Amino acid sequence: MIHCDNLVKIYKVADLEVVALQGLDLHVEAGELMAIIGNSGSGKSTLLNMLGGLDRPSAGQLTVDGKDLLKFTEADLVKYKRETVGFVWQNNARNLIPYLTAQENVELPILLKGRRKRERALELLEAVGLSHRRKNRLHQLSGGEQQRVAIAIALANQPKMLLADEPTGSVDTKMANQILNLFRELNRSMGLTVVIVTHDPLLAKKVDRVVAIRDGKTSSEMIRRKSYADELRELEEGTAAAEEESHVEYAVIDRAGRLQxxxxxxxxxxxxxxxxxxxxxxxxxxxxxxxxxxxxx
Structure with missing residues (x-):
């Protein structure tokens, strides 16, 4: 689904050049549920913006779903953002229009496709567990409920990939777990590729693979030892191994043989x-x- 090879992004600020990504390599399979972690300034949000078609690389190769984003025209980018990718922001003000109901917020992007907006919106709200709140406006919903509406909006045009930027950053731990479980269910039931950017290393407990970015490069990967479903079953049966780590961590070696x-x-x-x-x-x-x-x- 995603292939990043030697990806470089340089921002020019006044007379200065800031290198946000410096030769990043990343490959994500279709249907994968994975997270990208890193400290502030590591380049993870820059990467997410490029995957979402919101920014362009300075150099390197970037293909998503077989499409070469470096060769996109502006019209190609608009089509890509409508059909291939769905985006969930941490700040709900970027996801939702406050004077519309939850249902109306979800219907809005569906209008662009000319589909039956009401039926599709209700299906999506049902999928995120909020059909009973469809007539509520933004101020009547909790932070976690607003984020669920945002996920329904991101799914409105049936994207192949869902990108989430710090989706649990503004909710408590209990709601964060519910949102992550929702991502897992959508990944399983729809075959959706889900990429979550976060600074929270505890997110690794919920996803299959975690890629750590440091100084604009991939520095390590953590890969789940056994499936999440198997872990839950072992916990329920009381057969889980004591103090066994859920993931094994690997350093990433680039094409020149370098590692961080x-x-x-x-x-x-x-x-x-x-x-x-x-x-x-x-x-x-x-x-x-x-x-x-x-x-x-």
């Missing part, structure tokens, strides 16, 4: 104030060692 190592790991082995490490092969393993101390006479 977290600074806390480097510091723990005594590599603090240097940008150099010694690399050795020992018994079939690649070992990183701190630089040799200079001999003083």
């Amino acid at each position: 190592i977290p600074s806390d790991m480097l510091q723990s082995v005594g590599i603090k104030d240097s940008n150099k490490v010694r690399v050795q092969l020992e018994d079939g393993r690649i070992v990183l060692l701190p630089p040799e101390e200079k001999k003083t006479s």
Whole structure:
């Protein structure tokens, strides 16, 4: 569904150039449920905007559903945003029109397609568990309910991919779990590719794969050891292994053979104030060692 190869994004601010992405590689299969995590300024929101057709890369390759976004005209971008991708923002003011009811908010994008808007809107509100609130306006809905309406809107034109930018950032933990469970159900029942951008590492418990971005590059991936459904079943049956991690983490090596190592790991082995490490092969393993101390006479 998504192929990013050596993706670069440079923003020009006055006389300065800010590199948001510097050679990022990412591949997402159709029907996958995955998350992108990273600290503020890591480049994750920049990546999401490019996947959503809201921004263009400066260099590299970016294809979504077989479409080359770097070759898109403005008309192609409009068609892509209407038909291929659905977007859920953290800020509900970007998702919803406050003076419309929940149902009217969902009907609005359906008008562009000329479909039977009322029936489709009711189907979507039912899918997100809000058919009983269809006549309520924005101020009558809780934050979690507003986010569910936003998800229904994002699904209105039957997109192949759903992008969510910090979708649980403005709700409590209980509602966040409900929203993440909803994404999982939509992924399973509709075969929808779901990409969630977040700063919350606990999200890994709910998704199949987590890609971490650091300094504009993919630095590591966490992949689920067993399916989420199997984990839930084992918990219910009391057969879950004690203290077993749900995911295994892998460092990502780029095409030039480079990888990013977290600074806390480097510091723990005594590599603090240097940008150099010694690399050795020992018994079939690649070992990183701190630089040799200079001999003083």
